[in-house]
Amino acid sequence: MSSSAMAPSYAAVLRTRYACRTFGAALLGRLSYGMVSLSLVLAVKEATNSYAVAGTVIALFGLTSVFLSPTRAGLVDRYGPRRALLPMATAYALLLTGLAFAASWSGVSGVLLGVLAMTAGASTPPLGPVMRTLWSDLVPDKRLLQRAYSLDAVAEELLFVTGPLLVGLLVRVTVPSVGLAVSAVLVLTGSLALISSPAVRREVGHKKPSAVPASSEGLVSTVRPAPLRRRSLQGGPGLRQAIAVSAGVGMCLGALDLLVIAFADEHHAPEAVAWVLAALSAGSAIGGLIYGAVPWRASSRLRLSCLAAALGLTLAATGLSPHPYVLIAWAALGGLFVAPAITTAYLIADEAAGPASRTQAGAWVNTAFNAGSSGATAATGLLVGRLPLPVCFALAAAPALLSAATALNHSRRPAAVTAALPEREGTSDTERVPLNG
Template identity: 80%
Template sequence: MLRTRYAFRTFGAALLGRLSYGMVSLSLVLAIKETTDSYAVAGAIMALFGLTSVLLSPVRAGLVDRYGPRRALLPMAAAYALLLTGLACVTAWPGASGTLLGILAVPAGACTPPLGPVMRTLWSDLVPDRLLLQRAYSLDTVAEELLFVTGPLLVGLLVQVAAPSVGVAVSAALILIGSLALSSSPAVRGWAGQERFPAAPTSSEGLVSGVRPSPLRQWLLHSDPGLRQAITVSAAVGMCLGAFDLLVIAFADEHENPSPVAWVLAALSGGSAIGGLVYGAVSWRASSRLRLAFLAAALGLPLAAMGLSPHPYMLIAWAAIGGLFVAPALTTAYLIADECAGPASRTRAGAWVNTAFNAGSAGATAAIGLLLGRLPLPVCFALAAAPVVLSAATVLHQSCRPTLNTAAPIEHDAGLTS
């Protein structure tokens, strides 16, 4: 698959830019803490940065769909890099104003370039064969997870020889260089934006009392049900993993044995990498929606069982088993999004899956933090697993339900098999 024309160059450029995402959060937290000497200020600014980045991701992806990477991605990357450079300069000196840091952080989050969704859209152009696309998405998901592991490690090495603000500046350089290299790839030359495709006719069903719904709401309401299912499962997987870290720490504290925590998290990441690579290499007969339901359930059930473990070291085995299904579940969600979206909205569809995952992760982390100490730990594990299991049941029910309309769904279902 990597021998496909322009694939290696384009993928390498995207990974270089996405390494910035693995480094920027820790670098920015350390830099803000050092200059303000306040964890509260650092937490508040990072929350603003993360919220604007996550919530506006579909909007930024829609701009790329409409205008193409060279006209939309490059200005975003330039603005993002400039604002990160400003944050690096401000945090290089002690006593920086929290207000000034917030003024820089909010627009920086709003300008975060959607390199992941753009790369997944390019994959569907580079490798039109569905089996190769499955492998490409699997590799992409595994590589992205590894970047979020190696990024903090690089920051840890960097702060041994330089100030944390240097890590912020390096993140700015990585995103700018990666975006420039990606946009200059021959793979994006034919991507001229939405004007290549005829506008879809507007259905009169979306009009109430003569008022036209917003384009975003209209797109979500009239999108394929499979896309909404992929977004729902992605959010549930994010909730599952967002709660996982705190639950593991709480379990270790309850048993007064914190040493296995790092091994549990490593087992989850290692299992996800192995599962993603194996999943991409297999030619599946079942439809994408049935696979998504199975993978989501297979991820949630081990998490629920963790709460009943007699010893923290048992969590390592459960985490490795559950991790086998993390990357495959996300890969399948991205595949469904690509299959269901029209040619002019594929980047936005992938961004919605990504946004749902990040939003679910953040929300579950906050929610489980409130529940810990108020409910027994096994109940907290079960509650964390419930969304992903319920989403699997919903997808399975929708996939098995007979379809009354025999026109469009028949043609669409044919594209769901690998």
């Protein structure tokens, strides 16, 4: 049964042909990403007995993974998931296994661990962007695509909660380096299962423009008109908005992690940290599921501006909490806007990008989020202790508010400009399209 014939529901998304198999494979591989960071920190700390070395190694791993993500996604767009993912996943799994063996030696060189971590980060397979590109073809009906992206965002949120819990269970029964080995097995198994899916074998997610005859698939990049080719790589204002808001949301959340710890210390309630972060994740999951079920009539770009503004205002108000219990409530409220904002950013990126660069467009959104989170965490560390916490919370909220204001301004372009833009599958990135949940 085609997705277009189904009622718009989460069950309908999962009943779509090949959806469960493909999504399950991607989630299995992405569980590795929820485990690897904590496993790496614990393994390096045990091997070197140095928090400084552990921090440096994880920073090298994260930087190469985040900033090379669009490049790796571009390879997927160019060569297809089957040809690009296999070498990446194999190299990544082998390097993680090498890290696990190296970290099992007491007194191992921190330089060796850093080189292995940096190389592993550079080869991280972009399973998230690939899956989101596959969703846009598995579920071509726009009524279901919003639900598919919401489901994907919620599942990813839960993976990053489940992953550290699994690492905690592992370290109770074995050494931390085993967590790295398990991460390697998960990513390789998930990647192999993903590329063996019929959805990938028929190269769903790597479609060429419909205007080009099937016999000309190998010549698409040369026969497409030059203006459209340039636009497909740039993505236009829609993609820039998605990247800007994603970075703003990432900065809010990166700052919040550290601010919550400082708030708990100030109120002598260290146990509140776990509850606040759990409330944020729970709110995000609930918000994502609700958001995906609503038949929105406002344009996706206007919705993204409103979501970013709501998150920023909530975070600013969170800094005025008089008690950790109030902070928990505000965190749950703010979480309601996180998954919807990221979901909408990915939807806009998919609509704005050209057919040959959709995986790369999604990777840019993901990179912006992670880079914003890392940068804000570092910046917040310099502010905490020098400024009152309410001021720090307000400053942490500023990126989301500014990105929302900028995006709102871009979404009000003259109609003549909007009409001049090329459409993808009958939908421009500024067109008001009802996305029935």
